[in-house]
Amino acid sequence: MEIFKIVAVAASGTVLAVTLKKESPQLAMALSVITGVVIFLQLFGYFSNIISQLYKMTALSGIKSEYVSIILKVTGIAYITQIGSEICKDAGESAIGTKIEIAGKVLIAAACLPLVTTLFGTVMDLL
Amino acid sequence: MDISIVFQIAAVGILVAVLNQVLIRAGREEQAMLTTLAGLVVVLFWVIQYINRLFTTVQTLFNL
Numbered sequence: 001m002e003i004f005k006i007v008a009v010a011a012s013g014t015v016l017a018v019t020l021k022k023e024s025p026q027l028a029m030a031l032s033v034i035t036g037v038v039i040f041l042q043l044f045g046y047f048s049n050i051i052s053q054l055y056k057m058t059a060l061s062g063i064k065s066e067y068v069s070i071i072l073k074v075t076g077i078a079y080i081t082q083i084g085s086e087i088c089k090d091a092g093e094s095a096i097g098t099k100i101e102i103a104g105k106v107l108i109a110a111a112c113l114p115l116v117t118t119l120f121g122t123v124m125d126l127l
Numbered sequence: 128m129d130i131s132i133v134f135q136i137a138a139v140g141i142l143v144a145v146l147n148q149v150l151i152r153a154g155r156e157e158q159a160m161l162t163t164l165a166g167l168v169v170v171l172f173w174v175i176q177y178i179n180r181l182f183t184t185v186q187t188l189f190n191l
Contacts, residue, residue, distance in 0.1 A: 079185060
């Protein structure tokens with residue numbers, strides 16, 4: 001099963017990062033970043049299946065496809081924001097980490113703006 | 128599942144640490160500092176490559 005490989009990589013990466021922590025903290029941090037990236041690169045096969053299935057379902061159910069693309073965009077932004085802020089917090093720079101999270105929230109809000117305006121429009125029509 | 132990169136970085140890290148100690152014992156602190164920097168640059172180069180791959184994958188996947 002895939003999860004065993006992922007946990008094996010994570011465990012070995014963590015052990016190596018801890019051993020390197022004393023000599024050179026920078027390399028330990030680089031190692032943890034690389035372990036995270038390798039694990040996430042494994043997941044994209046499954047992600048693309050999920051997304052293509054999502055598009056098929058929306059095509060069948062008649063929902064407008066730009067709503068789904070907004071959902072996917074927001075998921076992607078949240079995904080990258082999570083990676084970035086965790087890396088910074090792991091290295092001890094929690095201030096930078098929270099800045100990245102704030103930026104991610106603002107970008108997500110910006111991405112959702114058209115959705116909110118259409119919702120507002122429909123509500124106003126109802127009244 | 129290319130986990131070889133994880134072990135490559137660990138190898139560079141340990142090598143740099145050992146070299147550092149040897150050079151410090153031999154009284155050449157400057158070279159020790161330089162080898163540490165060289166190791167760091169090599170590792171950063173790899174890290175940048177992998178992060179670039181991750182970001183382009185996410186970009187194509189979520190069409191950001």
